[in-house]
Amino acid sequence: MEEKLVQRLEAAVLRLEALSGQGGVDSGGADAASDPSIVAFEDMMGQYLSKVSTLAGKIGGQVLDVTKIVEQAFSAQKDLLIKVKQTQKPDMAGLAEFLKPLNEVIARANAMTEGRRSDFFNHLKAATDSLTALAWIVFTGKDCGMSMPIAHVEESWHMAEFYNNKILVEYKTKDPNHVEWAKALKELYLPGLRDYVKSHYPLGPVWSATGKKVTSAPSKAPTPGRPAPPPPPSGSLFSSESSKASSSGPKQGMSAVFQEISSGKPVTAGLRKVTDDMKTKNRADRTGVVAVIEKEGRTASPSFSKAGPPKLELQMGRKWVVENQIGKKNLVIEDCDAKQSVYIYGCKDSVLQIQGKVNNITIDKCTKMGVVFNGVVAACEVVNCNGVEVQCQGSAPTISVDNTGGCQLYLSKDSLETSITTAKSSEINVLVPGAQPDGDWVCSRASVLPSIICHNNSFMFIRTDNLKLLQSPTLEANWLLLLPMNLNHGWEVSYRRVKPFYSLVSCGEWHVVCLKDKKVVLVVYAVQEFSGVGSQSFIGVNYGQVADNLPPPATTAKLLQSTSIQKVRLYGSDPAIIKALANTGIGIVIGTGNGDIPALASDPNAAAQWVNSNVLPFYPASKIILITVGNEVMISNDPNMISQLLPAMQNLQNALNSASLGGKIKVSTVHAMSVLAQSAPPSSGLFIPGLQDTMRRLLQFLKDNGSPFAINPYPFFAYQSDPRPETLAFCLFQPNSGRVDSGTGIKYMNMFDAQVDAVHSALNAMGFKEVEIVVAETGWPYRGDPNEVGPSVENAKAYNGNLINHLRSLVGTPLMPTKSVDTYIFALYDENQKPGPASERAFGLFKPDLSATYDVGLSKSSQVRHNQCYHF
Numbered sequence: 102m103e104e105k106l107v108q109r110l111e112a113a114v115l116r117l118e119a120l121s122g123q124g125g126v127d128s129g130g131a132d133a134a135s136d137p138s139i140v141a142f143e144d145m146m147g148q149y150l151s152k153v154s155t156l157a158g159k160i161g162g163q164v165l166d167v168t169k170i171v172e173q174a175f176s177a178q179k180d181l182l183i184k185v186k187q188t189q190k191p192d193m194a195g196l197a198e199f200l201k202p203l204n205e206v207i208a209r210a211n212a213m214t215e216g217r218r219s220d221f222f223n224h225l226k227a228a229t230d231s232l233t234a235l236a237w238i239v240f241t242g243k244d245c246g247m248s249m250p251i252a253h254v255e256e257s258w259h260m261a262e263f264y265n266n267k268i269l270v271e272y273k274t275k276d277p278n279h280v281e282w283a284k285a286l287k288e289l290y291l292p293g294l295r296d297y298v299k300s301h302y303p304l305g306p307v308w309s310a311t312g313k314k315v316t317s318a319p320s321k322a323p324t325p326g327r328p329a330p331p332p333p334p335s336g337s338l339f340s341s342e343s344s345k346a347s348s349s350g351p352k353q354g355m356s357a358v359f360q361e362i363s364s365g366k367p368v369t370a371g372l373r374k375v376t377d378d379m380k381t382k383n384r385a386d387r388t389g390v391v392a393v394i395e396k397e398g399r400t401a402s403p404s405f406s407k408a409g410p411p412k413l414e415l416q417m418g419r420k421w422v423v424e425n426q427i428g429k430k431n432l433v434i435e436d437c438d439a440k441q442s443v444y445i446y447g448c449k450d451s452v453l454q455i456q457g458k459v460n461n462i463t464i465d466k467c468t469k470m471g472v473v474f475n476g477v478v479a480a481c482e483v484v485n486c487n488g489v490e491v492q493c494q495g496s497a498p499t500i501s502v503d504n505t506g507g508c509q510l511y512l513s514k515d516s517l518e519t520s521i522t523t524a525k526s527s528e529i530n531v532l533v534p535g536a537q538p539d540g541d542w543v544c545s546r547a548s549v550l551p552s553i554i555c556h557n558n559s560f561m562f563i564r565t566d567n568l569k570l571l572q573s574p575t576l577e578a579n580w581l582l583l584l585p586m587n588l589n590h591g592w593e594v595s596y597r598r599v600k601p602f603y604s605l606v607s608c609g610e611w612h613v614v615c616l617k618d619k620k621v622v623l624v625v626y627a628v629q630e631f632s633g634v635g636s637q638s639f640i641g642v643n644y645g646q647v648a649d650n651l652p653p654p655a656t657t658a659k660l661l662q663s664t665s666i667q668k669v670r671l672y673g674s675d676p677a678i679i680k681a682l683a684n685t686g687i688g689i690v691i692g693t694g695n696g697d698i699p700a701l702a703s704d705p706n707a708a709a710q711w712v713n714s715n716v717l718p719f720y721p722a723s724k725i726i727l728i729t730v731g732n733e734v735m736i737s738n739d740p741n742m743i744s745q746l747l748p749a750m751q752n753l754q755n756a757l758n759s760a761s762l763g764g765k766i767k768v769s770t771v772h773a774m775s776v777l778a779q780s781a782p783p784s785s786g787l788f789i790p791g792l793q794d795t796m797r798r799l800l801q802f803l804k805d806n807g808s809p810f811a812i813n814p815y816p817f818f819a820y821q822s823d824p825r826p827e828t829l830a831f832c833l834f835q836p837n838s839g840r841v842d843s844g845t846g847i848k849y850m851n852m853f854d855a856q857v858d859a860v861h862s863a864l865n866a867m868g869f870k871e872v873e874i875v876v877a878e879t880g881w882p883y884r885g886d887p888n889e890v891g892p893s894v895e896n897a898k899a900y901n902g903n904l905i906n907h908l909r910s911l912v913g914t915p916l917m918p919t920k921s922v923d924t925y926i927f928a929l930y931d932e933n934q935k936p937g938p939a940s941e942r943a944f945g946l947f948k949p950d951l952s953a954t955y956d957v958g959l960s961k962s963s964q965v966r967h968n969q970c971y972h973f
Contacts, residue, residue: 136186138301142179149285149293150175156282163213163221164282167228170210171289177203178235182306185238190308200239207232223267224279227286231261234290237298240305250298250305252738258290259775263822266781270843420444421459426451439478445470461838464489476515482836483508493519501836502529522836639908640959641668641688641925642946643878644678647932650949654681657929660951661687664959670877670925672732674715683722690877690925691715692729692771693749698742701730701749708752712760725766728753729811729877733773735792743792746770747799754806767808770799771877774814774856777863783855783916784844786862793867800869809923810864811877814856816900817891824890828852833881833896834903847915853879853904854914861916874917879904880927882940883954892940894955901926901946902957 150172157168181203191199210229214222234257237250248256265283272279412424413432419441421434426448434443437457445453448467455462455474462481464472469488474481476495483489483502491500492511500521502508507528512519514534521531644657651657658681661669670690671678682689693701693711700707716725730753734746754768774780776796779787788796803810816832830837832852839848840855849855857874864870881900885892908921931945931954945954953960 136183139179139182139186141301142182142297145293145297146175146179149289153282153285153289156278156285159278160276160282163219164224164279167210167213167225168282170206170213171228171232171286174203174206174210174232174235177206178238181238185306186309186312188309188312189314190241191314195314196239203235203238207235223264223271224282227261227264227268227283229261230264231258231286231290233257233260234294237302238306242305249738250302251295254290254295254298255738258287260822261290262287266779270781415441422446423448423453426453443474445472458495464491479838480836484836503836505529638667638688639921639923640666640905641670641690641923642666642929643670643672643880643925643927644929645672645927645932645935646675647935648930650933651930652949652951654678656951658682658685658687660947661685661929663961665961666959668726668923668925669929670729676715676719679715679719679723679725682724683719686724688724688726690727690729691725693731693753695731695734695737695742698731698734698745698749701752702745703748705752705755708749709756709759712753712756712762716757716762716766717760720762720766727767727769727809727875728757730768730770732771733813734770735776735796736773736789743795747795747802750799750802754802763806767806769803769808769811769875771811771813774812774860777859780856780859780863782842782844783849783858784842784847784862786859787866788863797867800864800867800872803872804869809873809875810860810869811875812857812860813878814853814860814876815879816852816856817881819852819856820891821889829891829896833899834907835899845915849915851903851907853907857922858914858916861914874922876922876924878925878927880944882943884943885940886938889938889940892943897944898955898957905957905959 154168154172157165181199184199188199207229210225210232214225214229219225234254236247236257237253240247240250240253247253265287268279268283272283409425411426411429412422413426413434415421421437421441421443423432423434423443423445424447426432427450429448429451432451432453434453434455435457437443437455437459439458439460442460443455443462445462445464446466448470450469452471453473455472458476458478459474461477461479462472462474464470464481464483464486466485467489468486470486471490471492473492473494476493477497480499480501481491481493481497483491483500483505485503486505486508488507489505490509490511493500493516494513496513496515497519500510500519502510502522508530510521510529510531512531512533517533642661652660654675654677657678661682662685666687668688668690669682670692672692673694674691679689679691697711701711716728719725730750731742731746734742737743750768750770754763757763757766757768776788776792777786778789779785800810802808820828820832827837829835831840831850834851834853837850839850841848842855849858857876860874861870864872864874881897882892883894883897904924904926908924911919911921913920914922926946928944928946930947930949931942933942935941946957946959947953
């Protein structure tokens with residue numbers, strides 16, 4: 102410490118001498134350098150940054166290189182803090198010039214993450230993305246569009262933590278230096294930088310009233326190589342142009358500086374930040390990211406469109422890529438092995454032979470394509486295709502066909518045990534060799550179903566996941582065996598005598614299986630959901646009202662009654678809506694605002710009055726089932742509100758008890774996924790340590806009153822943080838290689854289950870695993886700004902449609918099987934007055950004219966096409 106003090110004094114002396122030689126210009130520099138806030142910043146660097154640097158020195162290589170850039174960025178921030186004390190608050194153009202030194206350092210860090218991924222990509226991304234936190238210094242006030250400085254630092258780290266957690270998992274048993282480096286990097290920001298900002302600049306930088314002015318550089322058009330500044334929380338930050346100005350006109354001032362950010366060029370790829378508007382429907386600080394250990398593999402993505410020259414090449418020795426081949430009938434892959442994969446994309450009128458056994462094959466967006474292969478170790482996937490023919494000459498454990506029209510599958514005798522799964526597909530034929538060695542191929546399904554219907558043979562219903570050849574117990578004629586989808590949990594079976602087949606009513610994606618000699622020998626096809634199935638109580642919808650074009654509540658009530666939606670969540674307690682839903686049988690969730698919490702917490706009479714005004718006039722005609730107190734309060738960074746949350750809930754519960762409604766209407770609050778400090782893998786889910794005492798008391802309240810724990814998981818934001826095709830498939834419930842939880846060995850097939858199970862694990866770690874989980878919000882936007890990753894009609898329809906089918910299947914999650922979590926989809930309508938990127942105004946399932954934005958099978962009159970599965 103004494104040595105550092107001497108160095109600072111020497112630096113001050115040199116600065117004074119330099120100023121003296123300049124005739125005393127900038128005489129405040131020495132004072133600024135010795136200001137307590139600057140000294141504290143240096144101490145923070147010495148305490149936290151030096152630890153990161155020391156560990157990086159032990160690792161070396163790119164980790165050391167990127168750590169040196171982090172050091173340079175913090176040094177640049179220190180210089181800017183000194184400059185703030187010497188400078189008047191600049192205008193927008195001057196602020197761009199002010200930030201230039203920091204921008205240049207961040208651009209160098211960003212460059213390290215581009216190009217081919219190295220073995221230390223997660224280190225590079227964690228370090229580079231974390232530098233976004235240094236943008237707190239551009240906070241100019243509450244109306245600037247970004248979070249308060251403390252919140253900004255926390256939010257920025259949440260994005261970097263996605264990659265930081267991957268380091269912790271990857272090197273947990275390999276190299277402790279990497280683990281300690283990742284932990285030290287987090288400590289640099291939380292608590293390091295966060296506590297520094299909280300102590301010295303909680304409301305942003307304090308500019309000098311008498312200092313010199315910052316002059317902007319001469320205006321010129323931005324060039325491709327121009328370094329980008331730290332990304333602002335929204336495109337409008339620092340924009341001096343009128344909102345009515347043409348977006349195609351030349352940018353000026355700070356808007357010109359940020360032009361490249363909105364253009365989506367690679368130079369800013371590493372500076373992506375999940376801001377308030379991007380992460381939340383109603384509150385900030387939401388990450389929604391739950392990562393699990395990834396297994397190698399690639400799945401197709403319907404939202405990505407490629408165009409380019411034809412390719413047939415082996416990439417990095419592991420993946421054969423066949424792209425954009427048109428009219429080529431003699432494509433051949435000869436030298437391949439079982440560790441390699443084959444990805445076929447955008448081919449038309451072509452034939453490919455794969456002369457060898459490979460790990461997996463994916464055929465994506467191909468038309469009239471033929472593929473012949475010797476065999477696969479894992480699976481052959483056909484996705485988003487039309488008119489394809491696939492022939493397996495050897496063995497294939499699994500063949501999946503998704504979103505495909507017209508597919509011929511030719512199976513050899515060695516592949517008759519193949520499990521074939523199809524979804525959202527039509528005209529699928531499976532052909533097997535005939536009885537004679539040289540005979541014709543025959544359709545495997547011929548005349549099977551009529552015999553089952555006419556003779557009423559024994560058969561069973563089974564769902565598609567984890568389908569295996571099963572030994573069946575002896576069944577008497579005319580009995581059904583109902584078997585849960587997740588077969589890993591044992592034979593939890595039930596028997597039921599049935600009437601003729603056509604009178605059965607299916608619930609979820611059940612499939613008819615023919616039993617022969619006490620074995621499951623063939624799944625015939627999916628049973629269609631009959632119109633008499635009715636509604637599923639676990640499917641709900643969020644009804645937001647930040648719009649000026651919504652239909653009347655009575656009209657909305659009729660719309661809801663025409664769907665299978667059975668629950669509606671309101672963000673307030675609009676009496677018109679509550680009254681309109683009377684006598685519909687639809688469950689209603691009403692809520693109090695965050696601003697109501699202090700009064701509800703401090704005055705039991707205020708809670709009683711709230712119940713008297715918002716519940717008693719409507720109940721029981723209006724089926725109010727839950728009251729949510731506030732929204733995402735636990736991550737609000739407001740200690741007073743956090744401490745008042747539970748008393749407010751208790752007072753409302755007491756008011757309900759006094760009105761004899763305590764056992765009928767529950768009280769809870771809604772949480773963001775960021776209340777989890779750890780979520781990768783799902784079995785390691787853990788709440789933020791600083792919140793655990795408060796959370797424990799809150800959970801005890803929920804347990805005592807039978808109330809649910811409400812959470813807002815958004816796989817959409819998880820994909821934005823990791824925009825790879827395989828991540829998109831994982832988020833959209835589409836065919837993918839799955840991700841394995843190293844703690845339990847469970848393979849997760851979708852992000853939704855991973856996120857919900859991470860919450861379950863966090864509850865279990867606190868001793869409250871019996872508390873019910875409710876998904877208060879989840880959804881996917883169908884439209885977004887050009888620089889937003891993921892929004893599209895195709896993706897939104899896939900996510901919401903597959904989510905609904907997943908819930909209807911009643912499979913639950915791996916840690917909570919056989920029961921679907923109550924889920925409220927965001928949202929019923931678009932909210933055209935919401936701020937933020939275009940995606941914030943494009944989550945609606947229905948338009949104001951009551952027509953569906955896209956069909957996800959919610960209408961009672963719609964015919965839902967279920968998955969089909971064949972097992973030989």
